[in-house]
Amino acid sequence: MAIPVETFFLSPDAQGTLQAQIQQMVAEGILSGRFQRGEQLPSTRALAKHLGVSRITVTLSYTELQSNDYLTSRGRSGFYVSDNAPEPPSFKTPARKKDTVEWARAIGQRFTGGVTLRKPADWARYRYPFIYGQTDPTLFDHANWRLCAVKALGARDFSALTTDYYDQDDPDLIEFIARHTLPRRGIIANPDEILVTMGAQNALWLTTQILLTPRRAAAIEMPCYPALRDILTQSRCRLAPVAVDAHGLPPDDVPDGVDVIFTTPSHHCPTSVTMPLERRHALLDRARALDALIVEDDYEFETAFLAPPSPALKSLDTDGRVIYAGSFSKSLFPGLRLGYLVGSAEFIREARALRASVLRHPPGHMQRTAAYFLRLGHYDALIKRSARALNTRRQVMETELKRHGLQIAGQSPHGGSSIWVALPEGTDAILLAERLASRDVLIEPGQPFFFGAETPINFCRLGYSSIPSERIPEGIKRIADALR
Amino acid sequence: MAIPVETFFLSPDAQGTLQAQIQQMVAEGILSGRFQRGEQLPSTRALAKHLGVSRITVTLSYTELQSNDYLTSRGRSGFYVSDNAPEPPSFKTPARKKDTVEWARAIGQRFTGGVTLRKPADWARYRYPFIYGQTDPTLFDHANWRLCAVKALGARDFSALTTDYYDQDDPDLIEFIARHTLPRRGIIANPDEILVTMGAQNALWLTTQILLTPRRAAAIEMPCYPALRDILTQSRCRLAPVAVDAHGLPPDDVPDGVDVIFTTPSHHCPTSVTMPLERRHALLDRARALDALIVEDDYEFETAFLAPPSPALKSLDTDGRVIYAGSFSKSLFPGLRLGYLVGSAEFIREARALRASVLRHPPGHMQRTAAYFLRLGHYDALIKRSARALNTRRQVMETELKRHGLQIAGQSPHGGSSIWVALPEGTDAILLAERLASRDVLIEPGQPFFFGAETPINFCRLGYSSIPSERIPEGIKRIADALR
Secondary structure, three states: OEOOHHHOOOOOOOOOOHHHHHHHHHHHHHHOOOOOOOOEOOOHHHHHHHHOOOHHHHHHHHHHHHHOOOEEEOHHHOEEEOOOOOOOOOOOOOOOOOOOOOHHHHOOOOOOOOOOOOOOOOHHHOOEEOOOOOOOOOOOOHHHHHHHHHHHOOHHHHHHHHOOOOOOOOHHHHHHHHHHHHHHHOOOOOHHHEEEEOHHHHHHHHHHHHHOOOOOEEEEEEOOOHHHHHHHHHHOOEEEEEEOEOOEOOHHHOOOOOOEEEEOOOOOOOOOOOOOHHHHHHHHHHHHHHOOEEEEEOOOHHHEOOOOOOOOHHHHOOOOOEEEEEEOOOOOOHHHOOEEEEOOHHHHHHHHHHHHHHHOOOOHHHHHHHHHHHHOOHHHHHHHHHHHHHHHHHHHHHHHHHHOOOEEEEOOOOEOOEEEEEOOOOOOHHHHHHHHHOOOEEOEEOHHHOOOOOOOOOEEEEEOOOOOHHHHHHHHHHHHHHHO | OEOOHHHOOOOOOOOOOHHHHHHHHHHHHHHOOOOOOOOEOOOHHHHHHHHOOOHHHHHHHHHHHHHOOOEEEOHHHOEEEOOOOOOOOOOOOOOOOOOOOOHHHHOOOOOOOOOOOOOOOOHHHOOEEOOOOOOOOOOOOHHHHHHHHHHHOOHHHHHHHHOOOOOOOOHHHHHHHHHHHOHHHOOOOOHHHEEEEOHHHHHHHHHHHHHOOOOOEEEEEEOOOHHHHHHHHHHOOEEEEEEOEOOEOOHHHOOOOOOEEEEOOOOOOOOOOOOOHHHHHHHHHHHHHHOOEEEEEOOOHHHEOOOOOOOOHHHHOOOOOEEEEEEOOOOOOHHHOOEEEEOOHHHHHHHHHHHHHHHOOOOHHHHHHHHHHHHOOHHHHHHHHHHHHHHHHHHHHHHHHHHOOOEEEEOOOOEOOEEEEEOOOOOOHHHHHHHHHOOOEEOEEOHHHOOOOOOOOOEEEEEOOOOOHHHHHHHHHHHHHHHO
16 A cells, blocks of 8 residues: 555654654654555655655655665665565554643543443354344355445445435335334334434434433333443433343333333343233223323334244334334344334434434445345344244253253244353352353353342343354353353 | 345235235335335245245245236246336324323433534535535536545555444544644643544533533633534533624633633634633633633634634633634534543543444544545645635625625634625524515525524625626625615
């Protein structure tokens, strides 16, 4: 790669001759690792013009650097960083002045310190990855995604790619969501009741900013998605954790004074249990009695391979009380960052204004590509293909867990992509996970999903969306072995 | 498009026979516009299986709907929405129950009510669009962008496309920014001092959340980018507007007690004036005296076609006092939504945590595509090509404004893509813009850039990044004509 002329500046405060200054800039670039071996320097003519110095000054600097082995000359094609140039130091930071800013004081609000669920970045290199929510390259329809993306890069979609939507969304994607995605969940919504978000995470974040303040209270499920807990903690609202049972959130346990109830009725996170219809009605009744709103995170409804999914809680809502968050990042791939928020127009209007302030809009190209992928039926085909694979894997999971005497503590009656496992009393799932990682097995400890003093240590989530079924038996065997 | 079977649900509370319920679901779908003429219904077998009813029940429903002209049958290929089906009502919302939620109370914090700079969505249809910050299809290198995007869709980049980066970024893009983009601005930064953002808007928003609270004060330029003002207003900090002069923000006018100074030294927004080097040093001194931080929005430095751009304010900062916001959305296209934030590691750590909470990370595919476009030199070529066009256009603009006696109130000595114009005393730029729109001319009134009681009404910004130079004379003539 050629080193652009624009990276050179003469400092008005610099010491020494012009020639020395130029030599120093080049040497510093090489020593700091910015200019790398074999890279071409600007021509003497170009650099002289850019810096407003005579060409001979630049030539003399380059020649001097050449005799010091920083540069080599390749005849007419110019000067290059020499293969014998001094190595940049292997430690990362060149010695620099320390900030005089006192950051502890300058930072007005802190956001670090939350729980980040982080899988090893190299999870795909593990042979037995029981991890959750990542893309299985053997299932994802990369070829058709690419075709849709290329279509969305065409001249016809130039505007969808480049345009500044301000606070608006791709109308094609909104139309598909309104006409096809939501009706599958029993939800009828107008375009002004839908907002495209940067994944479900962003949907939950926007909702929290609008509905919660330090004077309000939110009920969350316990255990619960840790990122949601962090979002709510940052909003400084009061938090009322409600323990879930085998049917999800028990409505009667939602305490008085709660303003917003966060729930995952389709598949509870992380146990995967599903809330039955009667309880959904009871939860709506409880919310009505409290005059509370409900935020429904309807994730993973697409993985219903054993039975049709129950309609969303939102579809039963005649009050406008339910705000619905859906995601394409789960069912397609997490790097997509596309989800949607559905609620009354009054609410969506505020969410739209906040989103505009925070980031304007999700990139048009990602929206249009998703719209094509959905509209051409690739999404449905993908869901069906995944469902078949997940179905097989789940059967193997159940058989093998049983064989090794491991106890299933939660799973979805419709399907899902993970099983919640209760390890033997006293087992610390975090320690177990560490031990297993060295044996090529990844599991997800349950601790981060709990909070407060009574965190049980012996739960883990075993995802099967990224492990081929033929590897499951050996993987489960290794877990059982490690437990002994 | 086929209507998916999953959009049908039997409600347990529904009245009437199963056959009647199915008929009603189909008829409602058609009447609400969700099922459109020519679309295929699920087969009787599939729908019966899905709903758990007998196939004859579905067949009877379909036949009844057929005799009512809702559906037609095409022999073995099944049932379709009839071309004679009743039209959905032309008004948008079917009559629905009114929300029982009292939104005025339920919404804890409002975000609507800000000033949105909104260009007409169909601006490209205007013959004389003096608008700012949109993509000129005759200049943008769509072909190479597409090639880079296709490369980033390849098997080698499957992980960059699909992966969950959590709070991280594409390492390729970060490396390019650190090694090539920032050094052009005189800035040397380590990867842990750089965060990729959803455009400069997102960079400014993140910075505000971390640095400002209701107990702190921010200085902003007057006039100023309205979205920044909205972001700061939402943070409820105190706002100290400082009037800019021909050299940008006057450091001595920044009042005592200010914690953060927001400035646009390269090109002031919206007047385009540039802050000279001495004033940059003076501003740093003033900030040091106040123990304040500076947020530098370094937009449009790429449009320096008349003279090399001055190094960024950040490059003069030895205290760690300057937080730097850059954008690719401006120089490439606004729908890209990619920018970056540079600052001390302590600050970037908080910004990273907040970004993770709000949206996790900008889509991997957009980041990788941009990294290729930059690395292959297409970006530099684009900037050069644009600079040539902008240079020509600016000359025509100056000539024509002078010819018609219009007064230039601000422009960049380096280049830029717009001119700030003072209309004759007493002219209301908003009214003028409305009048001109009907004559195929778009201009941007200056009022939204001011706030407070003393808003002058006779300024406008004339962008020339989207109008071919040969149309400029007639466009300026129409402005002059409208002023008479």
